[in-house]
Amino acid sequence: MDKATLFQEISHALVEFEVEKVAELAEETIQQNIPAYETITEGLVTGMKEVSRLYEEEEYFLPEVLMCSDAFNAGLDVVNPHLDKNSLEKPIKIVIGVVEGDTHDIGKNLVRILSGASGFEVYDLGRDVPLNQFIDKAEEVESDMICMSTLMTTTMDGMKTVIDRLKERNLRDKYKVLIGGGPISQTFCDKIGADLYANDASSAVRKAKELMGRA
Amino acid sequence: MVKVHFTQEDHAIEDLTIEVTEGERLTECIRAAGLVLETPCNGLGLCGKCRIKAWGDLYPPEDLESGFINAPNIRLACLARAKGEVWIELPPKGNQLKTINQGLAIEVVIDSFVKQVLLPPLERTAQPYLESLPYNFGSVDIYQKAGGLEQGGANANPVYGVLVDNDLVDLGFGPDEILGVAIDIGTTGISAYLLDLTSGGILQKQSCLNPQTEFGGDVLSRISYCLDNPHGPAQLREIILGKLNELVINLTGSIARTERVYQVVIAGNTTMLHFVLGIYPGSIARAPYRPVFLEQVDMKAREAGILICPEGRVTLLPSASGYVGADILAGVVATAFDKKDYPAVFLDIGTNGEIVANLGGRLIATSTAAGPALEGMNISCGCRAEEGAIDTFSIDNSFNLHFTTIGAAQPKGICGSGLIDITAAMVKRKLVLASGRFNPSPDPRIKDRVRDKKFYLTEEIYISQTDIRQIQLAKGAISAGVTLLLEEAGIPLETIEEAVIAGAFGYHINPDSIREIGLLPKGFKGKINFVGNSSAEGARLALINKGVMFQIQELKNRIEVLELSTNPRFQDYFVKALGF
Numbered sequence: 001m002d003k004a005t006l007f008q009e010i011s012h013a014l015v016e017f018e019v020e021k022v023a024e025l026a027e028e029t030i031q032q033n034i035p036a037y038e039t040i041t042e043g044l045v046t047g048m049k050e051v052s053r054l055y056e057e058e059e060y061f062l063p064e065v066l067m068c069s070d071a072f073n074a075g076l077d078v079v080n081p082h083l084d085k086n087s088l089e090k091p092i093k094i095v096i097g098v099v100e101g102d103t104h105d106i107g108k109n110l111v112r113i114l115s116g117a118s119g120f121e122v123y124d125l126g127r128d129v130p131l132n133q134f135i136d137k138a139e140e141v142e143s144d145m146i147c148m149s150t151l152m153t154t155t156m157d158g159m160k161t162v163i164d165r166l167k168e169r170n171l172r173d174k175y176k177v178l179i180g181g182g183p184i185s186q187t188f189c190d191k192i193g194a195d196l197y198a199n200d201a202s203s204a205v206r207k208a209k210e211l212m213g214r215a
Numbered sequence: 216m217v218k219v220h221f222t223q224e225d226h227a228i229e230d231l232t233i234e235v236t237e238g239e240r241l242t243e244c245i246r247a248a249g250l251v252l253e254t255p256c257n258g259l260g261l262c263g264k265c266r267i268k269a270w271g272d273l274y275p276p277e278d279l280e281s282g283f284i285n286a287p288n289i290r291l292a293c294l295a296r297a298k299g300e301v302w303i304e305l306p307p308k309g310n311q312l313k314t315i316n317q318g319l320a321i322e323v324v325i326d327s328f329v330k331q332v333l334l335p336p337l338e339r340t341a342q343p344y345l346e347s348l349p350y351n352f353g354s355v356d357i358y359q360k361a362g363g364l365e366q367g368g369a370n371a372n373p374v375y376g377v378l379v380d381n382d383l384v385d386l387g388f389g390p391d392e393i394l395g396v397a398i399d400i401g402t403t404g405i406s407a408y409l410l411d412l413t414s415g416g417i418l419q420k421q422s423c424l425n426p427q428t429e430f431g432g433d434v435l436s437r438i439s440y441c442l443d444n445p446h447g448p449a450q451l452r453e454i455i456l457g458k459l460n461e462l463v464i465n466l467t468g469s470i471a472r473t474e475r476v477y478q479v480v481i482a483g484n485t486t487m488l489h490f491v492l493g494i495y496p497g498s499i500a501r502a503p504y505r506p507v508f509l510e511q512v513d514m515k516a517r518e519a520g521i522l523i524c525p526e527g528r529v530t531l532l533p534s535a536s537g538y539v540g541a542d543i544l545a546g547v548v549a550t551a552f553d554k555k556d557y558p559a560v561f562l563d564i565g566t567n568g569e570i571v572a573n574l575g576g577r578l579i580a581t582s583t584a585a586g587p588a589l590e591g592m593n594i595s596c597g598c599r600a601e602e603g604a605i606d607t608f609s610i611d612n613s614f615n616l617h618f619t620t621i622g623a624a625q626p627k628g629i630c631g632s633g634l635i636d637i638t639a640a641m642v643k644r645k646l647v648l649a650s651g652r653f654n655p656s657p658d659p660r661i662k663d664r665v666r667d668k669k670f671y672l673t674e675e676i677y678i679s680q681t682d683i684r685q686i687q688l689a690k691g692a693i694s695a696g697v698t699l700l701l702e703e704a705g706i707p708l709e710t711i712e713e714a715v716i717a718g719a720f721g722y723h724i725n726p727d728s729i730r731e732i733g734l735l736p737k738g739f740k741g742k743i744n745f746v747g748n749s750s751a752e753g754a755r756l757a758l759i760n761k762g763v764m765f766q767i768q769e770l771k772n773r774i775e776v777l778e779l780s781t782n783p784r785f786q787d788y789f790v791k792a793l794g795f
Binding site for chain 1: 260
């Protein structure tokens with residue numbers, strides 16, 4: 001199998017969430033001495049892009065996306081040890097969490113999984129995250145973005161508080177702020193002065209890349 | 216200031232004009248005029264259910280609003296803002312909500328806290344009459360009533376007193392009726408019974424929409440209203456008390472004066488009970504979800520603001536947690552669910568699905584954020600269970616559609632029970648696949664009705680792929696909740712013999728549809744029984760029988776509550792439960 005076909009097969013198997021087949025094909029790229037970064041960017045990431053598209057078009061739903069991400073990780077595990085770290089471009093770093101007062105984190109987890117599968121470096125703060133922690137962690141790891149999510153209308157104002165505190169600390173321009181979750185809308189995003197709103201996990205990743213000039 | 220004129224489609228309002236500040240949102244204008252328009256998402260611009268006719272000098276719609284409006288002069292009241300003179304035409308007054316004003320319940324004997332007793336006659340002694348009686352008293356009211364007896368002179372008529380516990384709350388020549396009112400305050404609907412506390416019999420029933428829906432369709436949006444408005448709790452209290460007092464007046468109507476009502480027992484979810492007392496509920500809606508109170512509250516009607524005998528008692532039944540309320544505890548006791556001698560689960564399906572499991576006498580409860588989809592909200596053509604709502608649906612073997620609507624009216628939308636039937640039929644006839652995805656090649660006999668990932672029931676009414684996804688999320692949450700609850704208790708699903716389904720969701724759901732869509736976890740083999748509004752039944756039974764009230768309190772202390780959203784395994788079960 002030539003390289004192009006191999007990448008196509010990997011991408012296809014990933015979209016069909018055939019975990020073992022993705023791992024086997026990845027193994028074959030190693031046998032053929034194909035650079036790991038090419039397998040990642042042209043096979044695995046291409047597959048996840050297709051998964052994201054299917055999700056946005058509602059062809060795929062959470063279970064399919066999670067199974068695909070399992071397949072992605074299976075492939076990644078095979079090629080990662082062979083990866084020349086210098087070959088990859090500097091990843092987008094994000095700090096992500098569910099704002100203080102809310103413990104519903106499935107939506108946030110999906111963004112974490114998809115952004116990880118798109119090559120982001122993700123720092124997941126979990127749920128019910130104290131608001132200052134978003135900023136402190138972003139400072140600590142020098143992230144590019146702060147991503148916040150909530151399912152409840154009663155906690156969404158916490159997002160505004162984070163933005164206000166960024167301003168107070170003269171850090172507002174240092175980070176892009178991405179928000180999402182059940183009650184969040186573009187109007188709310190504009191109102192609180194966030195940089196980006198996404199209404200599902202897949203578009204969150206796509207829009208984040210666009211914003212960072214990596215589309 | 217700019218002028219806003221109001222009319223209503225059914226001419227219930229004519230020529231009403233108010234002045235508002237330029238830039239005011241139409242929802243605010245409507246409230247300022249003292250009119251009512253439901254805003255299910257409390258003005259977030261998410262649900263699109265506050266569409267109204269408005270014209271004149273309005274700011275043009277922005278993107279968010281444009282997504283919901285598709286005809287001239289149709290705007291979303293929560294987003295459109297007045298620039299100059301504006302005309303608003305409100306929709307006709309909402310149809311009566313179809314609520315289940317009955318439930319299956321155990322039978323109990325009459326043994327109420329309220330009793331009428333024959334008192335000794337007025338003797339010719341110098342000792343004050345009241346002070347000769349072995350009861351607690353002390354209100355000005357009772358003194359005045361005792362004075363009234365003296366005023367009547369040496370009357371030969373027998374004197375009767377009304378006791379709540381050992382408190383003397385009324386006094387007079389009698390006997391007369393003694394009445395009680397049992398109420399279930401649901402987030403959407405309110406149900407009330409008038410009871411004869413001598414016989415225990417039901418004299419009247421009434422139900423209505425909860426007027427607080429104007430401040431948001433679900434618990435969270437109403438709590439948000441209180442976060443944004445310091446007077447919110449007081450406002451919501453006032454509006455619910457107004458409705459409760461109206462119900463008491465309507466119920467007693469020709470039967471008796473409202474003063475003959477001596478006790479009101481109220482069940483409801485924890486947040487609704489907070490609103491009855493005008494308590495700020497913000498902490499219920501933030502982790503760790505702490506309510507201000509859970510215990511039973513007994514207070515004088517005077518203090519509660521309920522217009523019955525002022526010395527009478529208003530009781531708020533106890534709740535188990537912020538999201539497992541008095542409505543659930545009352546329902547469990549009313550249906551003797553806690554007494555079942557085989558493993559069973561009790562479900563109350565609304566925006567939050569509450570689940571109770573009875574596992575050999577051990578009772579565990581939880582609540583899961585199902586979202587409002589199963590109530591017909593968040594669904595393109597969804598609506599409440601009101602006239603014209605499609606409430607049953609099937610597709611037969613030859614792929615003909617069959618459906619009914621409430622009141623046999625022209626179909627206007629789909630309510631919860633219809634939605635479950637439709638989803639089940641779509642799964643059964645393979646219009647959607649097991650993953651929930653629309654089948655790209657449906658059976659040729661029905662494929663004309665599927666266009667652009669929408670299944671058309673009529674020319675206007677359809678179910679979209681997004682709607683199916685919403686239903687999957689709702690049923691997945693409930694199914695995963697049941698699975699996790701049983702796992703916590705170490706009881707296999709296969710051993711569960713019965714699922715008891717309570718709530719306004721009602722008697723009308725086809726149990727086969729519930730199985731087909733997997734609202735209960737796959738592998739559930741027991742029977743499914745519907746008990747209707749068991750919360751109202753619980754309030755009724757607690758009113759006529761003290762023992763039932765003590766049982767509810769005892770249940771409150773005994774029931775274990777499990778928080779799902781922080782459970783690390785919930786997400787796995789949820790994702791697994793999404794398919795059909």
